[in-house]
Amino acid sequence: MSVLTDIRARGTEDILITATIKNVFPESRTQICVVHQIRNACRYVVWKDKKAFTADMKHIYNAPTQEAAKAALEDFSKQWES
Numbered sequence: 292m293s294v295l296t297d298i299r300a301r302g303t304e305d306i307l308i309t310a311t312i313k314n315v316f317p318e319s320r321t322q323i324c325v326v327h328q329i330r331n332a333c334r335y336v337v338w339k340d341k342k343a344f345t346a347d348m349k350h351i352y353n354a355p356t357q358e359a360a361k362a363a364l365e366d367f368s369k370q371w372e373s
Contacts, residue, residue, distance in 0.1 A: 325352050336371075344371060 312319050336344045347367050354360035
């Protein structure tokens with residue numbers, strides 16, 4: 292983190308860090324920020340439903356196991372499919 296902060300302080304505005312990491316560490320996995328995923332998904336939800344929508348999404352990303360997350364995703368899909 293300190294290296295990236297230093298690069299930014301030197302004036303770099305944008306880098307292809309994921310591509311660079313994948314070249315050096317091919318087995319690395321990219322983690323996408325949950326907050327950004329929720330914000331992007333909320334663009335398609337009417338204002339009055341956003342609170343319920345985000346609360347239902349919490350059941351997915353706060354699930355204790357992968358199986359629980361899959362079940363929460365299925366419930367979420369049924370609720371918000373339309």
